[in-house]
Amino acid sequence: MQFLKLVLRNALRHRLRTALTLLGLVVAILSFGLLQTVVDAWYAGAAGAAPTRLVTRNAVSLVFPLPLSYRDQIRAVDGVRAVSHATWFAGIYQDPKNFFPQFAIEPRTYFAMYPEYLITPQEFTAFLRDRKGVVIGRKLADTYHLTVGDALPLRGTIYPGTWEFTVRAIYDGIDAKTDTSQMFFHWEYFNETMKTRSRSRADQVGVYLVDVTDIDRVAEVSRAIDAVFKNSLAETLTETERAFQIGFVKQTEALVIAIRIVSYVVIVIILAVMANTMAMTARERLSEYATLKVLGFSPVYIAALIVGESVAIAAIGAAIGIAATFPVSDWFAAKVGTLFPVFKVSGETVALQILCAIGVGIIAAAVPGRRAATVKIVEGLRAIG
């Protein structure tokens, strides 16, 4: 009790200094948490990928489509449970900055393969009945204040012209990791339109989505699918959905690494600030520590007093910083709209924040703690606080 009393009272001794150190810690822990959440958001697609789902794309590049005729051939491969497809649309809603993913899909097979998208049967039926109908995610609906029945016109970029859609269903995610910032519409409607606008681009799909019967056969089925189309005009590259998503992240990996480095630089900076604070604190109290040694307290006790004070300040800073991370990340997510489909502070991020704070507390006190513990009593008593 005496130890904790001393630690806490010492921590509050120079209130302004402690308050400023705490402020720095709060900002550092908050910034670290936000930056880590940005990195997590980058990998959200990969994190939400199912292990039995494969993506088959054109082996040359994702920008080249695949023939519709491949669907039945893929379905015939041993180990394939179901096949669907999706075509990236890239239309503009009102303004180019209003980015959100749009896919032309085959509704029944697609949503059967993605049970994480939750749609009410009534709305799904309404969507199926309307060839110009769309299903949008909850986050997308909230961002642009869309409800069922609203018109959602898009200006095509890859597929020119104006495309008229109506919101027929809004899906929710099965958990917080599910991307609810997407829009899905009928590939049939898309294909019919393309037949009239650009005949050569009809009867094609962006990628095939393949559900494998057995997780242990994923690699085997991938190879089998690619083997079917070997030496064809459009050879395929089949990979797991997770690998496919990570492929996108890899394109911006340098940025992700930079963000990650900055997040740790912030921690190093606060470590330096904290170490300076603790060094000043320990130097000022050298004669008190010497007095405690005269009274019979061990050098370990003295070091523990300094480390305890440092960890206590770091823990308070971390608690406030972590508590602030949640509302600030919600605010940030609202500001960036659908740029990050999933922007949630993860348990791992909070654990890292706690770990960093405790690490800062211990490391910052290591040198002053050692000095106070090892300084000769007579030298300590001569020190002027």
Next chain:
Amino acid sequence: MDGTAAPLPLIGIRNVAKSYRRGGQIVPVLTDITFEVRAGDFLGLMGPSGSGKSTLLNLIAGIDKPDAGQILFDGIDITRLSETELADWRAGTIGFVFQFYNLIPVLTAFENVELPLTLTRLTRRERREHVEAALALVGLSDRVTHYPSELSGGQQQRVAIARAIIADPRLIVADEPTGDLDRHSAEEVLTLMDRLNTDLGKTIVMVTHDRRAADQAHAIMYLDKGELSTAADVHERSLR
């Protein structure tokens, strides 16, 4: 031989030497010091500044080590103890009174006095009883919740004395205990020191510049340029 053995000295200083290194030079502080202090003595150590009084006191209290010689306390050579053993030995044997009180500013008078007892196995209740008794002895029962900054210099020194005696040490060492006090407070502290010696039988070694303070002691030793120039015998004083 009269058949009665002389009592063993509580402290035996044997050929102790101590020097410091300053700017690459070795400066001798104590040279071949030898003397004894018997249990129940009240010894005053006097001498000019830099004569080595405080250094000698620190050696006796086990907070510094000599370059040569032995310091025997009750027959144990404390110069051979490790830092941990010395810390334990100090906690149970020595009460230290400093010139500038050296109280912990974030602790109340009660908590400051209680500090040494937290190293013992006493219960909370026992500790409280001891602390209340010690503060009553130094006349500060009404100041238990006061922080050092809320006490006068004399009161702070009395708290420091209560802290020094709380663990019932056999030896109290005091380094200029009246050096920072006004005359009235100094007299109060000296009276208290005398009571500790006469009423409680505590052995006291006190460094002082103050002749009046030294007069409180039963024996006075003078240090000059690191050498013990005169020693007064406590028994002679008691016979007088």
